[in-house]
Amino acid sequence: GAVEGGVKFDFSEISMPKDCFSQSNDDKEDSELNEIDDAYESDSEETKNVLQTCFKSMVETLSKQAPETITQVQLLVKELRRITLLWDELWLGTLVQYHSEIIQRQHQLEGEIEKVNENSNLAKEEKISLITEKYRIIMKPIIFILEQLQSVTSVEPETPHERQFQERFADVIRDVLEKLKNPDHPDKPQESWQPLKLLQSKFQQKAHKRTAYTLKMHDISPLLVGMKDTVIAMPGLASSSKARVTIASVSNHVSILPTKTKPKKLVFHGSDGQTYTYLFKGLEDLHLDERIMQFLSIANTMMAQGSDGSTHNLYRARHYSVIPLGPRSGLISWVDGTTPVFALYKRWQQREAAKANTKTA
Secondary structure (H helix, E strand, O other): OEOOOOOOEOHHHOOOOOOOOOOOOOEEEEEHHHHHHHHHHHHHHHHHHHHHHHHHHHHHHHHHHHHHHHHHHHHHHHHHHHOOOOOOHHHHHHHHHHHHHHHHHHHHHHHHHHHHHOOOOOOOOHHHHHHHHHHHHHHHHHHHHHHHHHHHHOOHHHHHHHHHHHHHOOOOOOOOHHHHHHHOOOOOHHHHHHHHHHHHHHHHHHHOOOHHHHEEEHHHOOOHHHHOOOOOOOOOOOOOOOOOEEEEEEEEEEEEOOOOOOOOOEEEOOOOOEEEEEEEOOOOOOOHHHHHHHHHHHHHHOOOOOOOOOOOOOOOOOOOOEEEEEEEEEEEEOOOOOEEEEEEEEHHHHHHHHHHHHHHO
């Protein structure tokens, strides 16, 4: 997962606790399925522990043989994971992800309040007490998520960006949580939700204000921009031992692509004087992408010689390097002069929408 201020974190770790209103099914079939799932999870956990032990042993051995290389690689990976999802991106992404859930619970709460108010058998004090309890129960999962986020972004800041985030948003977040947990008027859910909507709006405004989605590396990871003349081989670059290219420095300029997972465009300067550009993607497992690229490379090798024995290659698939840095992030070699398929699809959608508007006008 992403490292946020030294804390391992990703979106999947923010999960709803069991809803107090959800119904449970204790059928024998469900029980048997649960037992199978438990057994599978137990085996998976055991395998995971064995692999972790093996990897740890390998790292310890390599650390003795090439301590400088291992130390630098560990620092590089740690800092790249830090910038996978910046704190403001983390908050905005989570609030957007759970927006429909928040709206659903708001409607649920309004329905429960209406039922209580329509009950003529309850005294005013009883209604207030019951509404307060229903508010607490329905709101509990949302508050749980927000508290998880708060704990991640309340640790000691390690970068200027994290420090700026806390200076600007820490008090606001604390106030929002307090108002959600202890509302002045629990019978008016719209009033209770308003601070959370304003917080989300602030994060959205901050994201939109970024000039062409650019940041400075010294703000988000001073350690990365401070790495000079490393012994780390340039990621994904095939080279002989004689012409080994290493990372000489990391560019201070970081571009953020305005897509869902906010991937970062990074530039590494090589020991050969060349620049190497990568797309750093987070919240995504790139191992399958890596396998596909390996398959294309193998296919090119197989088709390098024609069926007639000639070396004229009629078919060749363009591929590029994909370097996973764990199950939730990785580097992809940047390819210039290309157009994403999604961009073509989006343009087509926009043209079709424009045609439809012209017809109805």
